[in-house]
Amino acid sequence: MLVKLNFKAGKPAYLQIIEQIKFAAAMGEIAEGESLPSIRELAEQLRINRNTVAKAYGLLQSEGIVSSSQGKGVFLVKAQTPYKKNVRKAILGEIIDGLIVQAHHFQIDLSELIGLVEQRFEQFEKEKGMISPEVERRN
Amino acid sequence: MLVKLNFKAGKPAYLQIIEQIKFAAAMGEIAEGESLPSIRELAEQLRINRNTVAKAYGLLQSEGIVSSSQGKGVFLVKAQTPYKKNVRKAILGEIIDGLIVQAHHFQIDLSELIGLVEQRFEQFEKEKGMISPEVERRN
Amino acid sequence: MLVKLNFKAGKPAYLQIIEQIKFAAAMGEIAEGESLPSIRELAEQLRINRNTVAKAYGLLQSEGIVSSSQGKGVFLVKAQTPYKKNVRKAILGEIIDGLIVQAHHFQIDLSELIGLVEQRFEQFEKEKGMISPEVERRN
Amino acid sequence: MLVKLNFKAGKPAYLQIIEQIKFAAAMGEIAEGESLPSIRELAEQLRINRNTVAKAYGLLQSEGIVSSSQGKGVFLVKAQTPYKKNVRKAILGEIIDGLIVQAHHFQIDLSELIGLVEQRFEQFEKEKGMISPEVERRN
DNA sequence: GTGGTCTAGACCACC
DNA sequence: GTGGTCTAGACCACG
Numbered sequence: 001m002l003v004k005l006n007f008k009a010g011k012p013a014y015l016q017i018i019e020q021i022k023f024a025a026a027m028g029e030i031a032e033g034e035s036l037p038s039i040r041e042l043a044e045q046l047r048i049n050r051n052t053v054a055k056a057y058g059l060l061q062s063e064g065i066v067s068s069s070q071g072k073g074v075f076l077v078k079a080q081t082p083y084k085k086n087v088r089k090a091i092l093g094e095i096i097d098g099l100i101v102q103a104h105h106f107q108i109d110l111s112e113l114i115g116l117v118e119q120r121f122e123q124f125e126k127e128k129g130m131i132s133p134e135v136e137r138r139n
Numbered sequence: 140m141l142v143k144l145n146f147k148a149g150k151p152a153y154l155q156i157i158e159q160i161k162f163a164a165a166m167g168e169i170a171e172g173e174s175l176p177s178i179r180e181l182a183e184q185l186r187i188n189r190n191t192v193a194k195a196y197g198l199l200q201s202e203g204i205v206s207s208s209q210g211k212g213v214f215l216v217k218a219q220t221p222y223k224k225n226v227r228k229a230i231l232g233e234i235i236d237g238l239i240v241q242a243h244h245f246q247i248d249l250s251e252l253i254g255l256v257e258q259r260f261e262q263f264e265k266e267k268g269m270i271s272p273e274v275e276r277r278n
Numbered sequence: 279m280l281v282k283l284n285f286k287a288g289k290p291a292y293l294q295i296i297e298q299i300k301f302a303a304a305m306g307e308i309a310e311g312e313s314l315p316s317i318r319e320l321a322e323q324l325r326i327n328r329n330t331v332a333k334a335y336g337l338l339q340s341e342g343i344v345s346s347s348q349g350k351g352v353f354l355v356k357a358q359t360p361y362k363k364n365v366r367k368a369i370l371g372e373i374i375d376g377l378i379v380q381a382h383h384f385q386i387d388l389s390e391l392i393g394l395v396e397q398r399f400e401q402f403e404k405e406k407g408m409i410s411p412e413v414e415r416r417n
Numbered sequence: 418m419l420v421k422l423n424f425k426a427g428k429p430a431y432l433q434i435i436e437q438i439k440f441a442a443a444m445g446e447i448a449e450g451e452s453l454p455s456i457r458e459l460a461e462q463l464r465i466n467r468n469t470v471a472k473a474y475g476l477l478q479s480e481g482i483v484s485s486s487q488g489k490g491v492f493l494v495k496a497q498t499p500y501k502k503n504v505r506k507a508i509l510g511e512i513i514d515g516l517i518v519q520a521h522h523f524q525i526d527l528s529e530l531i532g533l534v535e536q537r538f539e540q541f542e543k544e545k546g547m548i549s550p551e552v553e554r555r556n
Numbered sequence: 557g558t559g560g561t562c563t564a565g566a567c568c569a570c571c
Numbered sequence: 572g573t574g575g576t577c578t579a580g581a582c583c584a585c586g
Contacts, residue, residue: 014569099238099256108227110257116231117238151576179557207559210586292584304522366523370523380508380512383439383442391538394506399530429563431563455573456573466563468562469562469564472562485575487570488572
């Protein structure tokens with residue numbers, strides 16, 4: 001997998017790494033159980049401090065997305081959320097409430113809003129389909 | 140109108156104020172042109188510094204939701220967004236993208252997600268109907 | 279003379295009054311020794327509080343531009359600055375320094391800058407010529 | 418580079434910092450891409466709160482004069498204004514209008530005013546020539 | 557009585 | 572070690 005950093009954007013490096021790895025995992029670009037680039041490798045490739053990569057990996061591990069074992073590397077764990085379904089729905093519900101209030105201020109009604117959701121979802125799936133797993137690697 | 144702060148939550152006070160005023164405005168709890176609680180008043184009621192309220196009001200003003208004038212007060216402006224439709228859709232689109240990624244991590248598919256949106260929307264409308272404007276509590 | 283207030287602009291009312299009276303005086307619209315509208319009169323005309331007009335007149339008086347005497351009214355005093363020439367030049371010099379630094383950041387050189395000054399000055403004189411003294415009065 | 422604060426003057430500290438840094442930048446005292454004193458450093462040196470310096474730097478950033486990145490520092494960006502020529506002239510025009518009105522109140526005519534501008538400009542260029550870049554004082 | 561500005565202390569995010 | 576955010580106190584401007 002390939003990670004790119006945009007230093008101009010305000011986003012911190014470690015967050016950009018996390019996002020891209022999450023996205024790659026969601027896309028199926030990285031298979032379950034497969035190893036990620038090593039900390040040292042990724043740090044060199046991106047020309048950033050190893051601490052920054054380590055921080056990103058650490059947070060991914062604490063989210064249960066990857067697991068690391070000394071001397072072996074870092075691996076993608078099987079996708080599964082730690083929350084029960086009603087908790088998940090409650091979390092999504094809060095995001096949705098904010099979305100609805102914003103849509104209301106923008107004078108956009110329900111049917112239009114749902115149209116937008118469907119449209120965005122389709123584009124998400126389309127991009128997902130276009131990425132074949134395990135394509136890119138450098139160094 | 141009534142604002143409540145939850146100090147336990149990580150969310151900063153000024154953001155909680157913004158959200159609740161936006162919500163109250165969307166609900167029709169505050170009529171257009173009507174004045175919001177004065178900065179001092181709300182600050183005392185919430186037992187926080189005036190500047191924190193002032194910051195919230197200032198941001199609401201920069202979003203075009205309220206307008207303030209020295210010596211007079213802060214007023215809810217006529218609901219009308221300054222953005223063109225495509226801009227509004229783009230802003231909502233970003234929120235939706237975040238929602239979709241989160242839903243994906245939670246293994247919730249499109250139909251279920253849209254069901255959630257509809258359900259939340261209905262509840263929003265129901266609550267909105269229950270609030271008759273101009274029913275103010277006093278302190 | 280006619281004073282107009284723009285409530286939308288951020289500028290406070292009393293400053294708008296001061297500016298317009300100064301400008302009218304510089305333009306010769308008000309003759310030396312002539313009386314200005316009374317505080318009560320101007321306040322009614324502009325539909326603002328008399329304190330606001332009084333504040334404006336008070337500041338004009340402290341700048342030595344008008345003089346007031348109880349029961350008679352407020353009069354424009356003979357134009358003359360209280361400062362000696364070198365002091366005046368020093369004050370202008372500071373404004374000019376700021377102008378030069380700004381022009382430098384804008385990559386505008388001396389000749390262009392002086393062209394701008396001349397152009398603006400001519401327009402100033404033109405507007406001044408167009409106003410005949412003692413034209414407008416209301417009520 | 419050296420910043421001095423004049424607490425007696427009515428001007429707020431953050432504005433004094435902005436002016437002096439703009440001046441130093443225009444003088445070539447700070448080279449392009451070079452880092453400014455860190456927020457903490459300057460705050461200690463001036464014996465003011467870090468936030469006051471941060472505010473000054475933040476405004477300089479929003480003017481496009483410096484750029485900052487967390488954990489690294491604040492840097493002078495390549496001199497290049499983001500505005501088109503007519504916009505720049507309009508901005509300078511407003512400053513010039515104020516200058517002309519002030520000069521008028523001081524009974525100083527155009528030729529004298531332009532003489533002052535030229536004189537100040539020459540002094541600006543002379544001082545600029547005297548400062549060789551990269552000559553830094555330390556504390 | 558309004559709202560706005562300036563400075564500050566404590567804490568957080570980042571590298 | 573960097574810069575950024577949140578809250579606050581004192582003071583100012585305004586009507």
